[in-house]
Amino acid sequence: MLELAVLGLLEDNDLHGYELRKRLGELLGQRLSISFGSLYPALGRLEAAGLVKAVTSRPATRRPAAPMSGSLVGELAAFRAQRREASAGGRGARGKKVYGITEGGRQRLREMLADPDVSDDREFLVRVAFCHHLAPADRLALFQRRRDELATRAEARKSRAAGSGADGRVTTYLRSLRERDTAALEADIAWLDRLIAGERDGTETSDDTEIPTPAVAPKRRNRS
Amino acid sequence: MLELAVLGLLEDNDLHGYELRKRLGELLGQRLSISFGSLYPALGRLEAAGLVKAVTSRPATRRPAAPMSGSLVGELAAFRAQRREASAGGRGARGKKVYGITEGGRQRLREMLADPDVSDDREFLVRVAFCHHLAPADRLALFQRRRDELATRAEARKSRAAGSGADGRVTTYLRSLRERDTAALEADIAWLDRLIAGERDGTETSDDTEIPTPAVAPKRRNRS
DNA sequence: TGTCGATATATCGAATCGATATGAGTCCCC
DNA sequence: GGGGACTCATATCGATTCGATATATCGACA
Numbered sequence: 001m002l003e004l005a006v007l008g009l010l011e012d013n014d015l016h017g018y019e020l021r022k023r024l025g026e027l028l029g030q031r032l033s034i035s036f037g038s039l040y041p042a043l044g045r046l047e048a049a050g051l052v053k054a055v056t057s058r059p060a061t062r063r064p065a066a067p068m069s070g071s072l073v074g075e076l077a078a079f080r081a082q083r084r085e086a087s088a089g090g091r092g093a094r095g096k097k098v099y100g101i102t103e104g105g106r107q108r109l110r111e112m113l114a115d116p117d118v119s120d121d122r123e124f125l126v127r128v129a130f131c132h133h134l135a136p137a138d139r140l141a142l143f144q145r146r147r148d149e150l151a152t153r154a155e156a157r158k159s160r161a162a163g164s165g166a167d168g169r170v171t172t173y174l175r176s177l178r179e180r181d182t183a184a185l186e187a188d189i190a191w192l193d194r195l196i197a198g199e200r201d202g203t204e205t206s207d208d209t210e211i212p213t214p215a216v217a218p219k220r221r222n223r224s
Numbered sequence: 225m226l227e228l229a230v231l232g233l234l235e236d237n238d239l240h241g242y243e244l245r246k247r248l249g250e251l252l253g254q255r256l257s258i259s260f261g262s263l264y265p266a267l268g269r270l271e272a273a274g275l276v277k278a279v280t281s282r283p284a285t286r287r288p289a290a291p292m293s294g295s296l297v298g299e300l301a302a303f304r305a306q307r308r309e310a311s312a313g314g315r316g317a318r319g320k321k322v323y324g325i326t327e328g329g330r331q332r333l334r335e336m337l338a339d340p341d342v343s344d345d346r347e348f349l350v351r352v353a354f355c356h357h358l359a360p361a362d363r364l365a366l367f368q369r370r371r372d373e374l375a376t377r378a379e380a381r382k383s384r385a386a387g388s389g390a391d392g393r394v395t396t397y398l399r400s401l402r403e404r405d406t407a408a409l410e411a412d413i414a415w416l417d418r419l420i421a422g423e424r425d426g427t428e429t430s431d432d433t434e435i436p437t438p439a440v441a442p443k444r445r446n447r448s
Numbered sequence: 449t450g451t452c453g454a455t456a457t458a459t460c461g462a463a464t465c466g467a468t469a470t471g472a473g474t475c476c477c478c
Numbered sequence: 479g480g481g482g483a484c485t486c487a488t489a490t491c492g493a494t495t496c497g498a499t500a501t502a503t504c505g506a507c508a
Contacts, residue, residue, distance in 0.1 A: 036489080037467085128400070171356050173356060198396065198400075261495070319503065320457085344465095
């Protein structure tokens, strides 16, 4: 899960751990956010596997080129940072360690995105976040598989509710919990339906012509 | 988390692991269900701590007293099970190992329920499931703390969305993910509001007279 | 008879969590 | 110009949880 997320984020930008966590938190909401205790070891694993490497380049954060906003202090800090960077392996300002994706990492990312079975709950969300790398048909398939799975669960839920005539012993709170879960499930199904509808709209014609993930579109800039 | 859940479930019934998992899955939905790889070690810990112990008694499953529904096979199986039970420590039919809560376990349960800070997401749901053991005032406080926390998150979310004027770089999918999360958050807040309203209705008068968890109310039966 | 699917327990290695330590940079006020 | 509070940033530790897997029993059905 984490590896997919990290690779997906690094595909766009070189980033350091702290920033990775922030972005990930934004992707899938604070409730599902990951901890540093997972992230740093994961980065270590990825680096060891050669899917990612520490780069010295400037991290893609705010104001990459704002030459002088006053104070010499900042400049001095930058100088010190540079000196530090020279000595300690691949570290930028404020001790940052910026990672970039390698060619192997890109390949792995494509593999993971292509894999059809999504076990984890979080993983699905991460895949949605990066599904623009997928061919339209694959994307649609991803959404539909998920939708079916959730629908199955909702069905099972309903029949179970019907069958539990015996037991009794349901507090108001138990009932409330069940209602909440059902509502969440239905909301998610509706969400997927919207995504699926969006896919159909976007594709219109040009059906199943098997475009194998065109990687990077020409990408026009904002202004020349 | 798990320990709270297990103790809470055993407070009502003696149960074996498999059944515990099923009930827990029902409480907080399949998506948040726990795995056996967590459950059995947890049971072991609880047993080692003396909060729970393996009992030989009949598990509270379906048909506790349906003497003969045909087939001698069941009877034979029961006989064999009994023989097995005699030899292998505290095991019932089908290799089941039924657990019951101890006095220490009950005490610990009360402690855990009383603890005001809920870190985990799942934990909150578990606490709602067993909050009928709480004094009305504590219950209300629990709900309200949670509501406030979620409201804070929603707030943070909103302001972050406003502040990200720079960046750009939001795919349709990113936006969709954000919307989904926001909706889920709001749905949860609404749910809590309903719970809180329910509390207020239930209490009406008899405000803050500090009833310290009356344990078991007289509990009228359906029909004499 | 055998074999399939549900019930049931258990264990292993790996991933993840939550707490905590450490330290550099920034801000602000005295 | 120094000091305290706060954010940014990385890292590690022990404990929990996960997911996969192994094993065995039971009931049903052909």
